[in-house]
Amino acid sequence: xSSEAFTQLVDAHYGALYRFALSLAKRxxxxxxxxQQTFFIWATKGHGLREQSKAKSWLFTTLxxxxxxxxxxxxxxxxxxxxxxxxxxxxxxxxxxxxxxxAASVVxxxxxxxxVFRAPLTLFYLEDLSYAEIAETLEVPIGTxxxxxxxxxxxxxxxxxxxxxxxxxxxxxxxxxxxxxx
Numbered sequence: 001x002s003s004e005a006f007t008q009l010v011d012a013h014y015g016a017l018y019r020f021a022l023s024l025a026k027r028x029x030x031x032x033x034x035x036q037q038t039f040f041i042w043a044t045k046g047h048g049l050r051e052q053s054k055a056k057s058w059l060f061t062t063l064x065x066x067x068x069x070x071x072x073x074x075x076x077x078x079x080x081x082x083x084x085x086x087x088x089x090x091x092x093x094x095x096x097x098x099x100x101x102x103a104a105s106v107v108x109x110x111x112x113x114x115x116v117f118r119a120p121l122t123l124f125y126l127e128d129l130s131y132a133e134i135a136e137t138l139e140v141p142i143g144t145x146x147x148x149x150x151x152x153x154x155x156x157x158x159x160x161x162x163x164x165x166x167x168x169x170x171x172x173x174x175x176x177x178x179x180x181x182x
Contacts, residue, residue: 010039013059016127020060023122024067026111034070038063060129060137064119105167109159117152120145 017038021031041062042055049058110118119138123129135142 006043009042009055013056014039016056017059017063019126020119020122021063021067023110023118023126024064024115034063034066037066041066057129057133057136060123060127060133061139064137065139105163106160109156109163112159112162113152113155117148117155120148121152121156124149 014035017035018031021034021038022028025031025034038059042059046055046058049055110121113121120134123134123137124131129137131142131145134145138145140148
């Protein structure tokens with residue numbers, strides 16, 4: 001792959017890969033390392049990809065594998081069991097709540113979701129990957145993706161509600177604090 005083609009690939013996918021890495025690693029430095037390692041692997045092995053149209057999926061899969069490899073290497077890996085199917089999609093009031101909240105609050109709430117659910121939620125809602133692409137990226141069956149999305153939505157809803165409660169608790173009615181009544 002030429003230097004120019006590699007630069008174009010990085011430019012096209014860096015932002016999305018970084019957001020995904022940050023949702024997994026939770027720390028900007030670790031996310032940057034994951035993305036850098038992913039592009040290093042592409043530079044050394046990416047030429048073996050037969051269909052260049054699958055580069056995005058390959059990059060996301062590689063990043064996720066590197067994240068898991070790092071967790072195992074650091075002896076922090078947890079066993080992940082498939083969960084039974086959960087509840088239905090986000091209710092209308094949950095969508096309205098998310099629209100009212102700023103992006104930073106939603107990202108903070110997403111960080112409260114268990115990693116096993118956070119990865120598919122991030123790939124689906126932030127990176128617009130299909131169920132099939134998520135299944136390929138995470139190397140799990142499509143039914144597992146659907147289950148994890150469902151369970152993740154439940155956790156995200158709870159985290160958003162908690163974030164909203166905390167925000168409301170910080171709002172003090174005008175004149176209620178800081179003045180002595182005569």
